Amino acid sequence: MFLPTTRKEIKSLGWNRPDVILVTGDTYIDSPHIGVAVIGKYLLKHGFRTAIIAQPSTDDAEDITRLGEPALFWGVTAGSVDSMVANYTPTLKRRRQDDYTPGGVNTRPNRATIAYTNLIRKHFKNTRPIVLGGIEASLRRIAHYDYWKNKVRRSVLFDAKADIIAYGMAEKTVLELARSLRDGTDWQSLRGICYIANTPGENHILLPSFETVSSDRQAFLDMTKLFNKSVENTSDGLSQKHGDRFLIQSPPHPPLSSAELDEIYDMRFERDAHPYYKTGEIRALETIRQSVTTHRGCFGQCSFCAIAVHQGRSVVSRSMESVTEEVVRIRDLPGFNGIIHDVGGPTANMYGTACRKGWACKTKHCLMPRPCPNLSFGHRKQMELLGNIRNLPGIRKVFVSSGIRHDMVVADTKSGKKYVRALADHHVSGQIKLAPEHSVDEVLALMNKPSVKPLMQFRAMFENACAESGKRYFMTYYIMAAHPGCTLNHMQRLRTFLSEELKHIPKQVQIFTPTPSTVSTTMYYCETDMAGKKLFCEKGLKGAQKQKDSLKRDEKGKGRKGPGRHR
Structure with missing residues (x-):
């Protein structure tokens, strides 16, 4: 079933009013890939009447008031993407397209977390607690540099005038909070939350104040280091x-166990947009409808990435049985075409990978400068999982589209080559995605990315596997321009590498966007x-665009000739 989003649906369920109303910047897609749907279904599973208001108009009261007031709390999220990232390109041009909106027209408000909280308070005086969640609130939970204002902003909790932040993925946090508010117990002792108080927490690590980090960049750097140590x-x-x-x-929740992750993904989802909101094509829906998430978290710790801060640095994998059962549910949907578009996660081949030290590890440098010998790779397990899915009746194709961490494959001397051959034989839809981001060592070091050596080794493995299987596939590379420390000269050296070594003219080039609470953003600001x-x-928009344009094709469609390697 869908969670209710109209008064009529609430009455049909026999509810007087919802316990919780979730407000989101995305349209309501009932899918395990959509955070607000997962939180809502998880609360409902545990006995809390939960409803959703998606993309409410901020110009009037009609949308936000149609369900009345919740009995326990409001949950507010900007959606699956930070609203400022969703609304603006790295060069600060307004985006017209929104993949999470019916019809694709971008109507999402800037700083949606703040906008929706203000909307609630405008129309419901002295209302129930407002709880912020999702990636926008999670990454803006402490003082942070805001690229779009070019200044340090306060915690979003202060700017939104909300009551609580449930940070991270937050299923357990939100459920415990709902129980606490229902039972009238002390919710401030819960893990995984932020709130405002008149005094610091007992035995807490004291970060430099907002006022200090706003004027002292060394203090901002120190704050980032302390914050990152607290993530797990x-x-x-x-x-x-x-x-x-x-x-x-408060301290974070420990990562979910595999059994707890199974419980979440075993919930039944419609894998479609709610009929109330299905008023046009939703591009994101077509990407996720026939895809499966196998794990959470990432060992990578790329400097520009928010996954470690939001999902955690540990990888938690679902059981093979849980993943396979979800594929069966997808297969049985009306109109299924026999294709599973993706079996993966933040990085596909981290499924089944584990650290032998676990919480005893103090350094947590899992993949840099090379994969840690304490990592137990999961390529064999993923091959078994993919084989199980591939052999299900009614399944024609199973693709891995999430992206591959190539240095892990190369480091896995037991199963790496077999894994690449399995991909080439069965699980590549025409191209395989890698994210080297750059080729120059000093830039890669700042990105916390591996050198090009494992990239070239993986490329040779993949080409050999394709030749053996008689397939012709391509490799695509995600490239980043204007990362902190990257100059136009570095981009010219990258262009030479791509042209001469990879024989490749990249189409997937993005300009670095400083997003809140990442290491790269701290380097950019400081x-x-x-x-x-x-x-x-x-920091110049024209300079950043020039770095990106240095990799473009020429007017005849051929790659520009590289200038040679020089400093």
């Missing part, structure tokens, strides 16, 4: 002064590396 430190809370009050961040050493940062 389940014993320490954080406190940060904002004016005469404190942001309190104009230093994380050790405090001065760093070139391209």
Whole structure:
């Protein structure tokens, strides 16, 4: 069933009113790939009447008031993407397309978390607690650099005038919060939340204050280091002064177990847009309708990526039985065409990978400067899983489209080559996606990405596997321009590498966007590396575009001739 989104649906369920109303910046797609749907279904599964208002108009009261007021709390999320990233290109041009909106027309408000909270407070005076969640709130939970205003902003909890942030993936946090608010118990002792208090938390790590990090870039650098250490430190809370009050961040929940992850993904989803909102094509729906998430978290810790901060640095994998049963449910949907478009996660081949040290590891440098010997690779398990799915009746094709961490494949001397052959034989839809991002060592080091050596080794493995299987596939590469420390000269050296070594003219080139709470954003704002050493940062929009354009085709459609390797 869909979660109710109209008064009529609420009455048909026999509810007087919802316990929880979730407000989201995306349209309502009932899918395990959509955070607000997962939270809503999880609450419903545990006995809480939950409804959804998707993409409410901020110009009037009609949308936000149609379900009345919840009995326990409002949940507010900007959606699957930070609203400022959804609304603007890296060069600050307004995006016209929104993949999570029917018809694709971008109507999402800027800083949607704040906009929706203000909308609720405008039309419901002295209302129930407002709880912020999702990636926008999670990554803006402490003082953070905001690229779009070019300044340090307060925690979004202060700017939105909300009551609580449930940070991270937050299923357990939100469920415990709902129980606490229902039972009238002390919710401030819960894990995984932020709130505002008059004094710092007892035994908390004290971050430099908002006022200090706004004016002192070394203090901002120190704050980032302390914050990153807390991401999976389940014993320490954080406190940060904002004016005469404190942001309190309780310690995070430990990562979910495989059984707990199975419980979430075993819930029944419609894998479609709610009929109330199905008023036009929703591009994201076509991507995720016939795809399966196999795990959460990432060992990679790329400097520009938010996955570690939001999902965690540990990888938690679902059981093969749970994944296979979900594929069966997809297969049995009306109109299924026999194709599973993706079996993966943040990085597809991290499924089944585990650390032998686990929480005992103090460094957590899992893949850099090379894959840690304490990693137990999961390629054999993923091959078994893919084989199980491939052999199900009614399944014609099973693709891996999430992207591959190539250095892990090369480091897996037991199963790496077999894994690549399995991909070439069965699981590539025409091209395989890698994300080297760059080729110049000093830039790669700042990105916390591996050198090009494992890339070239993987490329040779893949080409050999294609030759053996008689298939002709292509490799595509995600490339980044204007990352902190990257100059036009570095991009010219990258162009030479792509042209001469990979024989490739990239189509997937993105300009670095400083998103809140990542290491790369701290380097961009502070104009230093994380050790405090001065760093070139391209902050001009024209300069950033010029870096990207240096990799373009010429007018005849051929790649520009590289200038040679020089400094």
